[in-house]
Amino acid sequence: xxxxxxxxxxxxxxxxxxxxxxxxxxxxxxxxxxxxxxxxxxxxxxxxxxxxxxxxxxxxxxxxxxxxxxxxxxxxxxxxxxxxxxxxxxxxxxxxxxxxxxxxxxxxxxxxxxxxxxxxxxxxxxxxxxxxxxxxxxxxxxxxxxxxxxxxxxxxxxxxxxxxxxxxxxxxxxxxxxxxxxxxxxxxxxxxxxxxxxxxxxxxxxxxxxxxxxxxxxxxxxxxxxxxxxxxxxxxxxxxx
Numbered sequence: 144x145x146x147x148x149x150x151x152x153x154x155x156x157x158x159x160x161x162x163x164x165x166x167x168x169x170x171x172x173x174x175x176x177x178x179x180x181x182x183x184x185x186x187x188x189x190x191x192x193x194x195x196x197x198x199x200x201x202x203x204x205x206x207x208x209x210x211x212x213x214x215x216x217x218x219x220x221x222x223x224x225x226x227x228x229x230x231x232x233x234x235x236x237x238x239x240x241x242x243x244x245x246x247x248x249x250x251x252x253x254x255x256x257x258x259x260x261x262x263x264x265x266x267x268x269x270x271x272x273x274x275x276x277x278x279x280x281x282x283x284x285x286x287x288x289x290x291x292x293x294x295x296x297x298x299x300x301x302x303x304x305x306x307x308x309x310x311x312x313x314x315x316x317x318x319x320x321x322x323x324x325x326x327x328x329x330x331x332x333x334x335x336x337x338x339x340x341x342x343x344x345x346x347x348x349x350x351x352x353x354x355x356x357x358x359x360x361x362x363x364x365x366x367x368x369x370x371x372x373x374x375x376x377x378x379x380x381x382x383x384x
Contacts, residue, residue, distance in 0.1 A: 158173035158174060158175075159173070159174040160172065160173060160174065161173075161174045161225060161226065161227035161228075161229075162227055162228060163181060163225050163226075163227075163228075163229045163230075163231065164228075164229065164230040164231065165182065165185070165231055165232070166232060167230075170185040172184050172185060172225055174225070174227070175224055175225070176224065176225060177220065177221055177222065177223060177224055177225070178203075178205055178207075178218075178220035178221075178223050178224075178225055178231060178233075179193065179196065179203060179220040179221050181225045182220070182233075193221075194221075195221070196221045197221060198219055198221055198222045198277070198305075199305060200305060201219070201277075201305030201306050201307030201308070202235055202307075203219050203220035203221050203233060203235065204217065204218075204219065204220075204233065204234040204235070204237070204277075204307040204308055204309050205217065205218055205219065205220045205223060205231055205232070205233050205234065206231070206232055206234060206309075206312070207223075207229050207230060207231035207232070208229070208230045208231075209226060209228065209229060210226070210227060210228025210229070211228070217275040217277070217309040217312075217313075218277055219277050219307065220233060222277070234308065234309075234312065236308075237307075237308025237311050237312060237319075237321075239308070239311060239319040239321075239322060240319075240322075241319075241322050241325075242259040242260065242322070244259060244326070246329055246330075246333055249330070250334075251294055251330040251331070251333070251334035251335055252292060252294070253289060253290065253291075253292040253294070255326075255330065256289055256294075256323065256326060256327065259326065260318070260319070260322065260323050260326070262316060262317060262318050262319075263286055263289065263290065263318055263323055264290065265316035265317075265318065266283070266286050266287065266290070266316050266318060267315060267316055268283060268287070269283070269315060270283045271283075271310075271313040271314060271315065272286075272310035272311075272313060272314050272318075272320060273310075274313075275309040275310060275312075275313050276309065276310055277305075277307060277309065278303050278304065278305060280300065280301055280303060280304060281300055282301070282310050282320055284300065285297050285300040285301045285320075285324065286318065286320065286323070288300060289323065289327060294327055294330055294331055294335060295331055295335050295336075297324075297327050298327050298328050298330075298331035298332075298335070298336075301324040301327070301328070302328070304320075304321055304324045304325075306321035306324075306325070307321075308321060356384075357384045360384050361384065
């Protein structure tokens with residue numbers, strides 16, 4: 144192998160291609176890219192099921208099988224790399240009814256959860272929900288914790304739930320975990336979590352009009368001025384309006 148001389152343009156290395164199957168059709172895509180990038184590579188214009196592209200929103204849930212492997216896998220398309228022989232389909236939305244309630248007129252206890260989502264009592268403890276969670280949350284344990292009435296502990300266990308729905312698709316009891324977890328977090332935030340005194344003080348200052356002049360100045364600034372402020376914030380510099 145010869146050494147490249149000064150000024151010589153390096154030759155581009157062709158990426159190794161692998162075969163994936165999307166909606167039953169075979170496509171050739173570069174090895175190692177994520178599923179989302181692979182779908183864009185083969186020509187799909189992704190309008191839904193993309194979201195943050197960074198593993199935080201849960202909008203790109205994907206189920207897939209691997210070559211010569213009977214098991215069904217799940218993951219987020221923005222994080223999961225393609226593999227040769229992968230059969231996949233995306234699930235940008237899991238069909239599920241979110242029960243209606245007034246957060247101001249419910250009690251923070253397990254009876255509230257059971258009245259709205261009685262199906263959680265059908266949990267058989269199979270742990271299928273935990274095994275497919277892309278956030279590696281203890282989903283089954285959280286359901287059992289809710290059933291024991293410890294909503295505070297459960298809220299902390301499932302704080303990082305991104306509502307992707309993978310757990311619900313694999314649950315034999317047909318529990319919609321992410322809707323249950325959303326209710327638990329709301330009950331915890333409104334009734335159980337300690338109040339942030341510094342936040343209450345700042346809200347009071349805003350309501351009293353302490354920052355009206357600064358707000359007016361911010362709203363009158365140009366886009367370029369906003370960019371300068373954003374750069375200062377990123378650098379940790381003080382901002383004076």
